[in-house]
Amino acid sequence: MKDSKYLLSVLAGAMSYGILSTIVVLAYGKGYQLGEVVGTQLLTGCILAWLLALYTKIRQTRKARTRGITAAVQRAASPLTWKHRLLLMLAGAPTVATGLMYYQSLRYIPASLAIILLFQFTWISVLIQAVSKRQRPDKITMLTLLLLFGGTLLAAGIMDQGAAHFNVLGITLGLLSAVSYSMFIIFSGKAVPAAHPAYRSAWMITGGLLLLFILFPPYFLFNGLLWGQLLLFGFLLGLFGAFIPPVLFAIGVPHIGGGMAGILGAAELPVAVLLSSFVLHEQVSGLQWTGVVLVLLGVMLPELYKLRWKNASALPS
Secondary structure, eight states, X not given: OTTHHHHHHHHHHHHHHXXXXXXXXXXXXXXXXXXXXXXXXXXXXHHHHHXXXXXXXXXXXXXXHHTTOOHHHHHHHSOOOHHHHHHHHHHTHHHHHHHHHHHHHTTTSOHHHHHHHHTTHHHHHHHHHHHHHTOOOOHHHHHHHHHHHHHHHHHTTHHHHOGGXXXXXXXXXXXXHHHHHHXXXXXXXXXXXXXXXXXXXXXXXXXHHHHHHHHSOOGGGTSSGGGTHHHHHHHHHIIIIIIHHHHHHHHHHHHHHHHHHHHHHTTXXXXXXXXXXXXXOOOOOHHHHHHHHHHHHHHHHHHHHHHHHHHHHHSOO
């Protein structure tokens, strides 16, 4: 029971991600463009992240003074050099690619399908690791991949409507967003892991924002668009996409472990599909919901297997 607040923290973070696609589609409906939507999201997220980093710095300084630790000693104990900052900024680049391709796919395919395609990062990550380590996936991984593949076919509506019904460009962008997200997971976990989560998040978002402004110059900052509904959409996207989930994950994951976090992280999928159905009024059939359940099982199966094996090995023989 004592871990329930940490479980809820990770669950809420995952559910926050599921809100994004609906907000983006609503923003497109108001006539806003891709660079404006992603730009305001990252700008808002960057501001919030640096406010959190500043709060963390002040809190650490106060604790250090209370314990009689000088600022110089504190800095020496947890240095963050410009090399570290650059690495973190580079690690944040895949998030921009993921956002751009995922959000652009929403122009061509339903949000309920786009999130299914994004969730293909699970087997793509397995494939990348298998190739890099030159190891053949085990039986549980192969079963997981079969569940994911079968669930995707059903959830995408291919069995209901046929493959010809879908936009090829939208499908391609959705799958590329999954590849990019897989790369983000791999790179972000290796980029200065010893740094405080608040500082890591702030520098990674900063790197992503700079890259985005190079690709899409932020004209919305000067042409008056920012002070309309775009600011509201950007604030919501920044809050639920770039700020709340990293903070909640940083709070909960260390206490519940990566395995349970992976299981709870799958909550993003049903939330996105539910909002697509009720808010955007997209048609989601019973067969598609069956596919969603299969995809969720595919995401959770490896982690449930690890937890069962861990608990079994912990029992006295």
